[in-house]
Amino acid sequence: MTDSAARFVALEGVSLRYGGEGGGTLAVAGLDLAIARGEFAAVVGPSGCGKSTLMKLATGLAPASEGAVIVAGHEVTGPLKIVGMAFQNPTLLPWRTTLDNVLLPLEIVEPYKSSFRRDREKHVARAKALLATVGLSGFEARYPWQLSGGMQQRASLCRALIHEPALLMLDEPFAALDAFTREELWAVLQALWMERRFTCILVTHDLREAVYLADTVHVMSARPGRVIETRRIDLPRPRDLEASFAPEFVGIVHDLRARIAEARAAA
Amino acid sequence: MTPLLEARGVTRTLPGAVPVTLVRDITLAIGEGEFVAVTGPSGSGKSSLLYLLGLLDRPTEGRVLIEGQDTAGLSAGALARLRRERLGFVFQFHFLLPEFTALENLLLPMRRAGLEAEAALRARAEWLLERFGLADAMRKYPEQLSGGMRQRVAVARALANDPALVLADEPTGNLDSVNAAGMFDLFESLVSEHGRSIVVVTHDPHLAVRAGRQVRLVDGRIVEDTGAVPA
Secondary structure (H helix, E strand, O other), X not given: OOHHHHOOEEEEEEEEEEOOOOOOEEEEXXXXXXXXXXXXXXXXXXXXXXXXXXXXXXXXXXXXXXXXEEEOOEEOOOOOOOEEEXXXXXXXXXXXXXXXXXXXXXXXXXXXXXXXXOOHHHHHHHHHHHHHHOOOOOOOOOOHHHOOHHHHHHHHHHXXXXXXXXXXXXXXXXXXXXXXHHHHHHHHHHHHHHHHOOEEEEEOOOHHXXXXXXXXXXXXXXXXXXXXXXXXXXXXXXXXXXXXXXHHHHHHHHHHHHHHHHHHHHO | OOOOEEEEEEEEEEOOOOOEEEEEEEXXXXXXXXXXXXXXXXXXXXXXXXXXXXXXXXXXXXXXXXXXXXXXXXXXXXHHHHHHHHEEEEOOOOOOOOOOOHHHHHHHHHHHHOOOXXXXXXXXXXXXXXXXXXXXXXXXXXXXXXXXXXXHHHHHHHOOOOOOEEEEEOOOOOXXXXXXXXXXXXXXXXXXXXXXEEXXXXXXXXXXXXXXXXXXXXXXXXXXXXXXXXX
């Protein structure tokens, strides 16, 4: 693997201070992290550890105060255009159908934008196929408010992936859903990732979710956040819910939990 | 004069073993340049009414007319076109797409309408954002903006296609009192300086009185309408 593939997303000695020189809050400090191209990484840690700051740093939404952020072989100096995102709140526009919501990024991101109208039929077919892979066939013409929370989040994932971003950023995407729906969506997301192998960074406070989905789980310390442990998850894929109750899986969750408890106590 | 938007005897019932009626026998006409606040307790049908007026939902009984045109027989595509060209929406949550700048978020609905050249769209979007005190925020992403700024971008987006009517559902629900008051300042100027009409659902009585007309709902019925035009 070339260096830019092994370190597709790399944070090197990064710190970020909010609120000005000297004063303010040090959100992260001495943050080192490397994620390979096509890897599924999860970031966990105590509340306020800077998980969301890490997302902003990796996508260029917040500039590092110190250190370097490198994505796809280039130092990040401003917001990246190769990223898809999904957050806890689905951002589906209430006045557009599910299909039209999924098509949105194609209307604004090159190389799709300039030919969007000409190739509309092709894009519609692609969006429908993507919706079908997350179990939303037949719901294309529905409005978001006519869908359940879980269905809205499935559609949000489609919207985040339709323009085939090199990097998918997920910040607590399933946190607002009930436990059963959340577990269903783990399987949906895993299937999408196995088929497409985009690089993914999932920020979550749900350790089972992290272990179920990720190749590597990065544990952050309390504020100022840094990575205090990186755990490889070598469980075979596709993983299913049954596997999440097996001793090996539960053992990993316990280890991570203990590590976060230590980090909290040290704060 | 033909009202901009009109509900005539509108009832919306959700089917099911126990049918639930969301709004009942609503008759309401909204004219040009009107600023209307819809108030009422939770569950009184405020949002349901807004969805019906916004052509996002269809009544079980009664009719919704836009500029005199009955919308009952229109296809989903025709309704979508009417919404795109004549209506703008603001919700409690901003629904800005995180991957795109404030400017790009505005350009999305404008491109969709596809009426003008790219340069003209961009100039209009920039003008709108400047108008709302967002000149420095244009190239920023939603995550880089404060809650109040995000919501102002959402209002600017609602105006992107120059709608005749803006429908807002609890647009200040996530804002502090200063930003909430600022949002209503914005609405007032849209009505007084630009002649738009605005229907805003709010549970905040202090904000509601700033509208020229208050419509109060209880149990899905209009119990008070300070601006009802005599039949």
